[in-house]
Amino acid sequence: xxxxxxxxxxxxxxxxxxxxxxxxxxxxxxxxxxxxxxxxxxxxxxxxxxxxxxxxxxxxxxxxxxxxxxxxxxxxxxxxxxxxxxxxxxxxxxxxxxxxxxxxxxxxxxxxxxxxxxxxxxxxxxxxxxxxxxxxxxxxxxx
Amino acid sequence: xxxxxxxxxxxxxxxxxxxxxxxxxxxxxxxxxxxxxxxxxxxxxxxxxxxxxxxxxxxxxxxxxxxxxxxxxxxxxxxxxxxxxxxxxxxxxxxxxxxxxxxxxxxxxxxxxxxxxxxxxxxxxxxxxxxxxxxxxxxxxxx
Numbered sequence: 001x002x003x004x005x006x007x008x009x010x011x012x013x014x015x016x017x018x019x020x021x022x023x024x025x026x027x028x029x030x031x032x033x034x035x036x037x038x039x040x041x042x043x044x045x046x047x048x049x050x051x052x053x054x055x056x057x058x059x060x061x062x063x064x065x066x067x068x069x070x071x072x073x074x075x076x077x078x079x080x081x082x083x084x085x086x087x088x089x090x091x092x093x094x095x096x097x098x099x100x101x102x103x104x105x106x107x108x109x110x111x112x113x114x115x116x117x118x119x120x121x122x123x124x125x126x127x128x129x130x131x132x133x134x135x136x137x138x139x140x141x142x143x
Numbered sequence: 144x145x146x147x148x149x150x151x152x153x154x155x156x157x158x159x160x161x162x163x164x165x166x167x168x169x170x171x172x173x174x175x176x177x178x179x180x181x182x183x184x185x186x187x188x189x190x191x192x193x194x195x196x197x198x199x200x201x202x203x204x205x206x207x208x209x210x211x212x213x214x215x216x217x218x219x220x221x222x223x224x225x226x227x228x229x230x231x232x233x234x235x236x237x238x239x240x241x242x243x244x245x246x247x248x249x250x251x252x253x254x255x256x257x258x259x260x261x262x263x264x265x266x267x268x269x270x271x272x273x274x275x276x277x278x279x280x281x282x283x284x285x286x
Contacts, residue, residue, distance in 0.1 A: 121156030
């Protein structure tokens, strides 16, 4: 990117407002993609997954033998980040759920796997539930 | 979300393809929002920021006295995640840069702060550079 193409600030910056936990849940309930945040031996990382909200927890699916599953099972501490960006208005919101992960279901076949529904092909028999201990978020309001 | 509203899988899932580091850099170069991923005393977390790519590194700005700045200065290990989601085609891409962070510049005034340009109002005099040691990504191609 040519840095000189960045215009000087010719518009007023937006205002950040904290979201309540109830607002956070309402907002992420409408989304389909969020990011699992966890640590492996090389440090922290974030990976997008499809998810659903169920009774104030976050559910997503993964394969049984991948690094994500192994690390979440070994060390349950993790987070989940969801955001929504409006490039035109330079605004949006973000939500961070911090808590722990646990395997809640091991699907024996794909037939009973109506939810959550991963966009990529391939078997993802593990359903992981993240239970938030902290739920925080911010909205960036255009000024 | 009413889970019963999720349709059964009536479309073929998309195909995941690994991106090369060069493709990763090309893709994130066009984006304005990514997520800093790091750990504090409560575990891993991810926070969206505005960023630019400069010579294969990622630059973003932050306030001098916030938790993000403190933790990145204390423990430089971090990651940066950028993705692009196409809800209509249920496709997209994601890039993960894993490496270390360092303060590269402390702006004395906002006058010389043309880049990177945060959308929110407020002083963000620290420019942090993340130097990726690993750069990986995946594209989800509609089938």
